[in-house]
Amino acid sequence: MLFGATGDLARRKLLPGLFHLATSGFIPGCQIVGVSLDEMTPEEFRCAARSALDNHFSRGIDEQKWEAFADSLDYVSTTSGPEALAAAVKRAEGELGDSPDRLHYLSVPPNAALAAVQLLADANLVARSRVIMEKPFGIDLVSAVALNSELHEVFGEDQIFRIDHFLGKEPAQNILAFRFANGLFEPIWNRNFIDHIQIDVPEELGLDQRAGFYEGTGAYRDMVVTHLFQILGFIAMEPPTALDSASITEEKNKVFRSMVPVEPSDVVRGQYNGYREIDGVDPESDTETFIAMRCTIDNWRWAGVPFYLRTGKRMAEGQRIVSIAFREPPKSMFPANSGVGAQGPDHLTFDLADAAKMSLSFYGKRPGPGMRLDKLSLQFAMHDTGLQGDVLEAYERLILDAMRGDRTLFTTAEGIERLWEVSTPLLDAPPPVRMYSPGSWGPNAIHQLVAPHAWRLPFERAWRSPNALGS
Numbered sequence: 001m002l003f004g005a006t007g008d009l010a011r012r013k014l015l016p017g018l019f020h021l022a023t024s025g026f027i028p029g030c031q032i033v034g035v036s037l038d039e040m041t042p043e044e045f046r047c048a049a050r051s052a053l054d055n056h057f058s059r060g061i062d063e064q065k066w067e068a069f070a071d072s073l074d075y076v077s078t079t080s081g082p083e084a085l086a087a088a089v090k091r092a093e094g095e096l097g098d099s100p101d102r103l104h105y106l107s108v109p110p111n112a113a114l115a116a117v118q119l120l121a122d123a124n125l126v127a128r129s130r131v132i133m134e135k136p137f138g139i140d141l142v143s144a145v146a147l148n149s150e151l152h153e154v155f156g157e158d159q160i161f162r163i164d165h166f167l168g169k170e171p172a173q174n175i176l177a178f179r180f181a182n183g184l185f186e187p188i189w190n191r192n193f194i195d196h197i198q199i200d201v202p203e204e205l206g207l208d209q210r211a212g213f214y215e216g217t218g219a220y221r222d223m224v225v226t227h228l229f230q231i232l233g234f235i236a237m238e239p240p241t242a243l244d245s246a247s248i249t250e251e252k253n254k255v256f257r258s259m260v261p262v263e264p265s266d267v268v269r270g271q272y273n274g275y276r277e278i279d280g281v282d283p284e285s286d287t288e289t290f291i292a293m294r295c296t297i298d299n300w301r302w303a304g305v306p307f308y309l310r311t312g313k314r315m316a317e318g319q320r321i322v323s324i325a326f327r328e329p330p331k332s333m334f335p336a337n338s339g340v341g342a343q344g345p346d347h348l349t350f351d352l353a354d355a356a357k358m359s360l361s362f363y364g365k366r367p368g369p370g371m372r373l374d375k376l377s378l379q380f381a382m383h384d385t386g387l388q389g390d391v392l393e394a395y396e397r398l399i400l401d402a403m404r405g406d407r408t409l410f411t412t413a414e415g416i417e418r419l420w421e422v423s424t425p426l427l428d429a430p431p432p433v434r435m436y437s438p439g440s441w442g443p444n445a446i447h448q449l450v451a452p453h454a455w456r457l458p459f460e461r462a463w464r465s466p467n468a469l470g471s
């Protein structure tokens, strides 16, 4: 069952993702019941789904496959009540036979999630079910605890899949492969060798379409407490005892337990000029559309290593970068003007874009007489492997995992509640928002926040284009 079946996320990601999963054989025997507040017939829903695919499915639609997919779609409005919901599921299950598993995807605003859960309970659709919940999972510790306890009245924790689509991104999972499948980097993945880390996710898009949702949310709740902290968990965690859900969750939660509560003095909140003029935004809004912060993880591996996080809307570039800055060596042996150290420390950089890239920068000798040093880099682009087409989009991967009952890439009540707990000092006394120009990198105060270091973005040296490699 797809709740919010006519909403933005369903149109852009979920329906195209389900179509891809269904038509590439990942989920044979799947019937989809769309659910939303809208009154429409199943046929109208099929038309809406087709137009979602026309606009957002980039792999090309095979008409025969579409016909088969369209046949698997049904629709029921929430206003028709629990009996109609139960009847639609019965119809769908009639097509499948036996007692198929049920997956309820709640792609609905936070205030509608519990009502949807209650509807499922009233329709007697809890058995054989898993439920995917969309963020935000509360807005602070108190509301998160209350939400979890209300959810637990209907669904067991093992039935609840809290989705964080950043964890479904292929390059995010590659962080785990890179760290734990290689002997090269893990030995230096600690405070003795790493100076600081940046997780930087600037976005170019603005909020004109989503102001209603965003005004009550802001960048911290929308991006940091969910996506950026989860990536931080992957970067900072200890090697799990196994590559399974319980072990990975345990290690991530240990990182979150070691996080020092976020002090307002370690945070810069920003708002882009023009945000307050958007329809639905308070003309005196204090909502941040930008945030930069310093986080501390007080454990043996990371004590003293600052983690700098930044994200915002209407910024200069859209990027998703994790940047590891290594400690610098003594440079005493190099002659004056050699250029050693002049271009910052060596960096390992993960680009979490859909076409993932990675780079390791280092100093090397410039050819010719004497000892002049340049910053060079080793670069890897997934594009070059020829396997880019095999990448599952984040939502596809996570829907498939939820159907298979694999919780590895989902977040848990305990982890989320801890993240709200460390957020309390900031949420209780947020620093005032500072204005920034659209198209910039945020308010000026971001430079003091990272001093004596500097933000990696904008990059001084552009990525080599994959096509240019070898030329």
Ligand code: BG6
Pocket: 165, 203, 222, 223
């Ligand atoms: C969503 C946030 O979860 O993630 C959006 O609500 C944000 O504000 C989006 O733009 C970014 O995701 P992606 O995959 O487009 O980088």
